[in-house]
Amino acid sequence: MSIHPSADVHASAVIEEGAQIGEGCIIGPFAYIGADVQLGAHCVLMSHAVVKGQTTLGEDNTIFSFAVIGEIPQDKKFGGEITRLEIGSRNRIREHVTVNTGTGGGGGLTKIGDDCLLMAGCHVAHDVIIANNVIVVNSAAVAGHCIIEDDVIIGGLAGIHQFVRIGKGAIVGAVTMVTNDVIPYGLVQAPRGQLDGLNLVGLKRRGVERGDIMALRAAFQMMAQGEGTFQDRVKRMGEDSDSDYVHHIVDFVTGASDRSFLTPGG
Structure with missing residues (x-):
């Protein structure tokens, strides 16, 4: 001793x-x-x-x-x-x-x-x-x-399923069950977790530049409404944007995982 x-x-x-x-x-x-x-x-x-x-x-x-x-x-x-x-x-x-x-x-x-x-x-x-x-x-x-990246907030009484990854800067609402991976900067809420948007409040509090927030909004729209599979849409995001924040999402989605992803509207 x-x-x-x-x-x-x-x-x-x-x-x-x-x-x-x-x-x-x-x-x-x-x-x-x-x-x-x-x-x-x-x-x-x-x-x-x-x-x-x-x-x-x-x-x-x-x-x-x-x-x-x-x-x-x-x-x-x-x-x-x-x-x-x-x-x-x-x-x-x-x-x-x-x-x-x-x-x-x-x-x-x-x-x-x-x-x-x-x-x-x-x-x-x-x-x-x-x-x-x-x-x-x-x-x-x-x-x-599970893997929880930097600057994540997990709300009260939430449950995160085994092997789930939650990306940097994401927020999970209270009383939410998360069974799939959450993209960086995502906003997840509802009893059976749904990807409802971006954690805009968190991004602004951390002083993220307006241009990067606009790029993330455009990327999220592409994820929600673009053509092809979710993976295809995310890869195109990276080709269309020079924002490091967008590329962080691309790298996260194309990385190794044991779960599928929460997707916009999914």
Whole structure:
């Protein structure tokens, strides 16, 4: 066990032999840290927070009360193999959140990037990859093997099906079930998720240039009403536009996936 001298550890906290606690960490009452956990500098575990498994956290993360981070997967195929969870820096993981490690059959790694907010009661399953600046709202669930790109918002009580990819800057409305991939900058809502447009509010908040927003609108119109298959229409979008945002959609749609796509009007 390695605890930095500047760390503040409550007397009732349990830290297993072998854990590594970085500079300036604060470990609250009745928190539990497993033997294979590594906490970077200035992490905070509030009372009754649990971090276990082969779990690594970067700097300045805060884990709130009764969150359970690094528990084994909820997958019957899991056979006790050693798998990992990696969490970046400056994340806020609220009360009762659960994040599981990976599985041997799914790559062995669950990963969360930087500056994410996981609100109370949400779940991140095994082998999920979440990028940066992602918000998962209260009681939403991200099933195994999903990929969530930068700047995504997943609304409260939403459910993301296994193996789904959600592209950069997309938003999923509350109480929405998403069973297919979501294009970057897409807006998905309705109980059985429908691609209803673009996340224009999010684009404007991030200061995207007017010309790029107009290019995305034109591209979305082509996806909705152009000739040929969805894939054909998307490829033509890339030929007709010089916007990096449009090309991001093209690259996303033409990339490898285990699911089909939510399409406009579909």
